[in-house]
Amino acid sequence: MQDIYKMAGITAAHAVYSVCDGELLIPIYGYLSEDGKIRMVRLAHDTGEEAMQAAQQMYEENPHQALGAALILDGFVTLKDVGKVDALLLRIISYAEPRRVMELAIPYRHAHSAEGFAVFKPKVTGVTGITQEELQPLIDAFYAGRDEHAEGSAVWKASQQAQITGMTGFAGFPGDEWRQLREAPVAVFCMVASADGKIDAKEAEAFGKLFKESGKYPSVLMQRVMAELSPDTPQGRDVLMNFLQRFITPDQFNRVQYFARINSLLAQRASEGDAAAFKADLLAFGKAVAESSGGFFGFGSKISKDEKKVLEVIDGLLSSPPELSQLMADLVAPAQ
Numbered sequence: 001m002q003d004i005y006k007m008a009g010i011t012a013a014h015a016v017y018s019v020c021d022g023e024l025l026i027p028i029y030g031y032l033s034e035d036g037k038i039r040m041v042r043l044a045h046d047t048g049e050e051a052m053q054a055a056q057q058m059y060e061e062n063p064h065q066a067l068g069a070a071l072i073l074d075g076f077v078t079l080k081d082v083g084k085v086d087a088l089l090l091r092i093i094s095y096a097e098p099r100r101v102m103e104l105a106i107p108y109r110h111a112h113s114a115e116g117f118a119v120f121k122p123k124v125t126g127v128t129g130i131t132q133e134e135l136q137p138l139i140d141a142f143y144a145g146r147d148e149h150a151e152g153s154a155v156w157k158a159s160q161q162a163q164i165t166g167m168t169g170f171a172g173f174p175g176d177e178w179r180q181l182r183e184a185p186v187a188v189f190c191m192v193a194s195a196d197g198k199i200d201a202k203e204a205e206a207f208g209k210l211f212k213e214s215g216k217y218p219s220v221l222m223q224r225v226m227a228e229l230s231p232d233t234p235q236g237r238d239v240l241m242n243f244l245q246r247f248i249t250p251d252q253f254n255r256v257q258y259f260a261r262i263n264s265l266l267a268q269r270a271s272e273g274d275a276a277a278f279k280a281d282l283l284a285f286g287k288a289v290a291e292s293s294g295g296f297f298g299f300g301s302k303i304s305k306d307e308k309k310v311l312e313v314i315d316g317l318l319s320s321p322p323e324l325s326q327l328m329a330d331l332v333a334p335a336q
Contacts, residue, residue: 001068001094001100001134001138002137002138002141003032003036003067003068003141004032004067004068004069004070004092004093004094005092005102005138005139005141005142005145006141006142006144006145006148007030007031007032007038007068007070007145008030008068008070008090008092008142008145009141009142009143009144009145009146009147009148009149010030010038010145010146010148010149010152011028011030011038011040011070011072011145012070012072012088012090012104012106012122012142012145012146012152013145013146013147013148013149013151013152013153013156014028014030014040014149014152015028015072015088015106015152016088016106016108016119016152016155016156017149017151017152017155017156019074019088019108019110019111019117020111020117020155020159021111021117022110022111022112022117022220024074024218024220025072025073025074025088026042026043026044026051027042027043027051027052027054027055027071027072027073027074028040028041028042028043028055028070028071028072029041029043029055029058029059029069029070029071029072030069030070030072031064031066031067031068031069031070032066032067032068032069033064033065033066033067034065034066034067039064041058043055043058052073055071055073056071058071059071059091059093062095066095067094067095067096068092068093068094068095069092069093069095070090070091070092070093071090071091071093072088072089072090073088073089074086074088074089075087075088075089076227077089077105077107077123077125078230079107079164082164082165083227083228083230083235083236084226084227084230085107085108085109085120085164085165085227086107086108086109086110086227087105087106087107087108088105088106088108089103089104089105090102090103090104090105090106091103092104092142098129099128099129100128100129100130101126101127101128101129101130102124102126102127102128102130102138103124103125103126103127104122104123104124104125104142105122105123105125106119106120106122106123107119107120107121107123107164108120108159109161109165110220110224111171112170112171112220112221112224113169113170113171113224114169114170114171114173114175114178115165115169116171117159118159118160118161118165119155119156119159119160119161120160120161120162120163120164121160121162121164122142124139169224170221170224170270172269172270173265173269173270177265177269180258180261180262180265181225181262181265181266182224182225182228182229182239183239183243184225184262184278184282185222185225185226185229185282185285186229186239186240186243186244187243187247187255187258187259188282188285188286188289188314189207189210189285189286189289190243190244190247191255191286191310191314192286192289192290192307192310192311193207193289195290195304195306195307195309195310196304196306196307207289208231209292210285210288210289210292217281217284217285218277218281219274219277219278219280219281220274220277221270221274221275221277221278222277222278222281222282222285225278256313256317259313259314259317259318259325260317260322260325260326262318263317263318263320263322263325263326264322264325264326266278266279267322279318279319282314282318283311283314283315283318286310286311286314287303287311290303290304290307290308290311291303
């Protein structure tokens with residue numbers, strides 16, 4: 001079984017090498033064939049969901065009649081006092097009956113974070129059919145395999161850090177600008193949810209659920225923002241409560257000016273692709289908030305006219321050229 005874990009280590013090093021520049025990992029299925037050869041399959045599909053489904057199917061059905069396999073997905077792991085952290089999620093399986101499985105998470109700090117790319121110590125998150133005595137030899141074999149992947153092991157070791165940290169910031173955004181940007185989903189929520197004059201209980205409940213679904217947003221920038229806003233961490237709760245207090249306090253938050261500012265920041269600091277993807281995800285998030293009024297994610301009443309108008313205003317401010325967006329904001333700004 002150690003050969004399977006050596007294969008898994010090689011595959012994991014390849015995955016680390018693949019994400020070190022900020023790319024989202026295409027699911028990888030690495031396997032040890034009956035003749036002892038190590039092979040990898042990258043499961044590229046039109047959508048991330050399709051890729052994950054294909055990867056899961058290959059893992060379960062073992063179409064190559066492999067001795068063992070390692071399925072690696074890009075995702076998150078939630079850590080106490082840190083919150084959501086990017087992680088490569090591994091499931092290593094020995095197909096011999098009874099099947100034995102180890103689940104690992106390799107936390108990493110995304111290359112687009114302000115501090116740059118880093119890899120943290122892998123964590124065993126689950127085992128099935130593996131004894132305590134077997135565990136350490138398998139981990140040793142995993143690291144031996146990692147060290148055989150020249151490029152991946154070099155990046156891994158050069159970027160390795162002992163202290164796990166959460167995502168903080170995004171490359172190109174100074175601290176004060178990043179703090180404004182990361183409030184964008186909260187601003188969208190507050191504006192849409194209060195379109196009818198109040199934030200009801202269903203919308204407030206949906207707010208927490210929407211953050212748990214944050215991994216579905218394809219934009220890297222949106223994922224960074226949502227990770228720092230997690231209600232599961234002290235930092236996330238502080239950001240949320242501070243923003244909500246400003247939102248409900250007269251003269252402390254100008255909604256139109258805020259989104260004009262976000263549009264300008266994205267134009268100045270983000271690539272065209274990152275900016276467009278972030279805006280699309282903000283609008284998708286706003287629509288999900290609106291649909292939650294009558295039942296979570298569209299089960300129940302449809303989006304109200306007031307909510308639709310708010311979404312149109314946000315869309316207009318974000319999709320206009322920054323100069324025009326600011327002009328629109330100035331036109332409706334209160335007189336000084």
